[in-house]
Amino acid sequence: MKPAKAALTGLLAIIAALAAGHLVAAFVGLSASPYLAVGNAAIDLTPSWLKDFAVSTFGTHDKLVLLIGMAVVLAGVGVAAGLVSRTTPTPGTVVAIVLGLVGVVAVLNRPDAGQLSVLAPLASLAAGVFVFRHLHKETEESETRRDFLVTAGLAAVAGIAGQVLGSRTDVEGSRQAIGELKPATPAPEVPINADFVGDGTPSFITSNKDFYRIDTALSVPRIRAEEWALRVHGMVERPTVLTFDEIRRRDLVEETVTLTCVSNEVGGPYISTAKFIGIKIGDVLREAGVKAGADQLFSTSDEGFTAGSPLDHVLERGLIAIGMNGEPLPAEHGFPARLVVPGLYGYVSATKWVTDLNVTTFAKEQGYWIPRGWATRAPIKTMSRIDRPKGLSKVQGRTVVAGTAWAQPKGVAKVEVRADGGPWQEAELGADVSDSTWRMWRIELDLKPGSHTVECRATDKSGYTQDQARLDPIPDGATGWHSISFTVG
Known part of the structure; x- marks a missing residue:
C-alpha cells in the first residue's frame, strides 16, 4: 500500500x-x-x-x-x-x-x-x-x-x-418558559457611584455574557428545569428532594454577590459580580434537620463535579440560585440551579448544575480539587488590582489610576496606592454596596513625564492589609501587591 x-x-x-x-x-x-x-x-x-x-x-x-x-x-x-x-x-x-x-x-x-x-x-x-x-x-x-x-x-x-x-434538549425553551423571576426580597439598587467605568474600572454588575466561567465541564450539561431535582440527604433528620417548581414557589431572595476563582493570579480577571436570585441553603438544611457533628456540605453537579463547603459558612450565607441578573441562570452558568456562597473561592462553593447536597464531614468526603493539592477550606483573600492604566501603556495628560478591590465577606475598608516606591496615598472608594461584593477605587497622581511603577494594596474591615509576598494560587489563592509599569508622555 x-x-x-x-x-x-x-x-x-x-x-x-x-x-x-x-x-x-x-x-x-x-x-x-x-x-x-x-x-x-x-x-x-x-x-x-x-x-x-x-x-x-x-x-x-x-x-x-x-x-x-x-x-x-x-x-x-x-x-x-x-x-x-x-x-x-x-x-x-x-x-x-x-x-x-x-x-x-x-x-x-x-x-x-x-x-x-x-x-x-x-x-x-x-x-x-x-x-x-x-x-x-x-x-x-x-x-x-x-x-x-x-x-x-x-x-x-x-x-x-x-x-x-x-443537543436536542430544549434548554433555552425551558429557560424561556420560566418567565420573569420576582424575588420577594430584592437586592438593594446599586448606586451610580459604585464604579468608575469612565476611569477604567469594570461596571459594578457584570453582564451574564461577560461573567467569567471556570469549571471542569468539557461540554455544558443540558438540563430542563422540568426534569431537574435536588436531593438533600446525609446527616439530616429528614432527607428531601426539591424540584425547580418547589424552589420557585418559595419566597425568593436576591443578593448581589462577587464570585472569585482561586486560579486568579495577582491582578487576574477571574472575578465578577451579579445579582443572584434563589433561596437560602440554611433554610433548606434547617428544615431537613442537620445532625450534630456535621461540618461539611458536599455538593455534586450533574456532570460529576464535587465540592465541599464549610457547613457553618453555608448555613449563614449560602444560596441555591436559580436566577442571575433578573433572568433564569444561563446554561453555562449552571441552569437550572447552582450554589452561590459569598466569601469562599468557587472550587469549594459555587457548584453549577447542582443535583445533590450531602450533609457530611470533611473526614468522610473530599471535593474534586482537594486530592489534587488544593486547600480544604478556601476563604477569599483580601486583594486589589489596577485596571487602568494598562501595563506598558503610555498616558497623556492627567494620570488617573483606577481599579478593583475585594475581601468577601469582610468588605473593603480602604485602598492605598503608591508610585515608584514612595509614600502610600489613600484612594477614593466607590459606594460600599455590600461586604460580599467588590469595591471600585480611583486616585489621581501627580507624575512627571517618564516611566513609573504603581502598586496598590487593600485593607479589609477587620483591619487586615493584603500580603505583599507574591504566592501562586495553589493551594489556597494567590497573594501579593499588584503593580504595573507605564509611561507618562
Missing part, C-alpha cells in the same frame, strides 16, 4: 470511530461520547500545576485548546497506525482496538454515565476496526477513491447528527 493511502486509511478510521461514538452518545447521553469522555478523563487526571498553567495561559479557552490538542494527537496516531500497516492491517487493527478500549474505560469511569453509556465507545471501537480493515484492502484506484469519499461523507454525517441530536 502506498504511504499516502496508508496514512489516509488510518486517519479516516479514527474519524469514523469518533463520529460513530458521538452519534450513539446522542441517544445514551452526550457525556458517553468517547471523545468527550477521554477529554474529561484528561481534565480529571491533569495535575494541579498543569491545570493552573492552562487557565493562566489560555483562560476560558482552555477546554477548546484541550479538544484541539486531542484532535491533533488522534490524527497523528491514525496516520502513524496507517503507515505501520502498509503490508498488513494487523498493527492498525490493534491500535483501533486499544483506542476503543481506552474510550470504554473513560466512559465507564464517568460519574454521570448511565447503564447504556458503554454502547457509545463500543460503537466507536467497532467502527474504527471495520473502517480500517475495509479501507486497507487492495482495490483499484477508482474504487479506493470512492470508498474514501463515502467513508469521509458518512463520518461527517454521523458526527454532525450526533452533535445535533445530542
